[in-house]
Amino acid sequence: MAAPIFVLCENADDLAGRAADYIVQSAREAIAERGRFTLVLSGGSTPEKTYSLLAEPARLTAIDWARVSVFFGDERFVPADDPRSNFAMARRALLARVPLPTAQVFSVPTQAESPAACAAAYAAALARCFATTPSSAPPRFDLILLGMGEDGHIASLFPAAAALDVVDAWVTWSPPGRLPPPVDRITLTYPVLNAARRVAFLIAGANKAVALQEVVERHAAREHRPAAGVQVAEGLLTWFVDRDAARLLQQK
Numbered sequence: 397m398a399a400p401i402f403v404l405c406e407n408a409d410d411l412a413g414r415a416a417d418y419i420v421q422s423a424r425e426a427i428a429e430r431g432r433f434t435l436v437l438s439g440g441s442t443p444e445k446t447y448s449l450l451a452e453p454a455r456l457t458a459i460d461w462a463r464v465s466v467f468f469g470d471e472r473f474v475p476a477d478d479p480r481s482n483f484a485m486a487r488r489a490l491l492a493r494v495p496l497p498t499a500q501v502f503s504v505p506t507q508a509e510s511p512a513a514c515a516a517a518y519a520a521a522l523a524r525c526f527a528t529t530p531s532s533a534p535p536r537f538d539l540i541l542l543g544m545g546e547d548g549h550i551a552s553l554f555p556a557a558a559a560l561d562v563v564d565a566w567v568t569w570s571p572p573g574r575l576p577p578p579v580d581r582i583t584l585t586y587p588v589l590n591a592a593r594r595v596a597f598l599i600a601g602a603n604k605a606v607a608l609q610e611v612v613e614r615h616a617a618r619e620h621r622p623a624a625g626v627q628v629a630e631g632l633l634t635w636f637v638d639r640d641a642a643r644l645l646q647q648k
């Protein structure tokens with residue numbers, strides 16, 4: 397496993413620009429090497445500025461969007477037009493602003509009768525996209541973007557949650573964590589996250605500093621800080637962190 401890369405950013409805006417450039421670089425390399433780029437978006441608030449920058453002319457024209465497929469690392473069990481929806485945020489900031497074929501946007505279906513049914517439906521959609529079956533080895537995404545909550549959660553893998561231990565499914569569901577919004581979630585599982593060619597964390601804000609130090613320097617258990625469970629076996633892990641989030645780190 398390659399050593400993680402740390403990109404120390406001045407502030408959230410600097411982080412957004414550097415992360416956007418990394419996504420452009422990753423897209424160009426994946427398309428050159430394999431003819432397509434499979435990108436998993438994170439929800440939350442931090443990545444919104446990054447997504448918006450990707451839709452602006454300089455970066456927009458640097459990506460061959462016809463060869464891009466977009467997925468979601470997790471989703472809230474709410475309608476797609478609900479303001480709490482991660483898809484709604486990505487559509488507003490990015491998807492409605494770039495020439496990405498709608499058939500290449502794989503949002504998490506949230507209209508099924510339960511989050512468990514949504515998780516199974518999403519796994520089936522991923523299997524179709526990767527021409528495999530949900531019982532096979534997890535798909536290998538080119539780049540998975542992750543945020544981190546102040547409790548160390550990633551996607552919708554929350555501390556002490558049963559979803560942390562799901563290793564026989566690509567997608568599972570979880571009741572709400574401690575942090576808002578208090579709705580059930582659908583989330584990719586660790587086997588999928590750790591199979592990625594690249595994973596990039598986007599972490600900004602002083603409220604992330606304690607969890608980040610525990611994950612990066614204190615070897616926290618993933619049950620306590622789920623970000624610690626991201627161990628990209630045969631890929632590259634990059635941490636985009638701003639100075640506020642990194643303030644407790646010895647290594648800067």
Ligand code: 6PG
Pocket residue numbers: 438439440441442443469470471472482542543544545549550551552
């Ligand atoms: C979600 C996200 C979640 C997010 C973290 C950090 O559905 O909310 O997937 O995992 O990345 O909560 O969110 P912020 O970037 O807003 O701090």
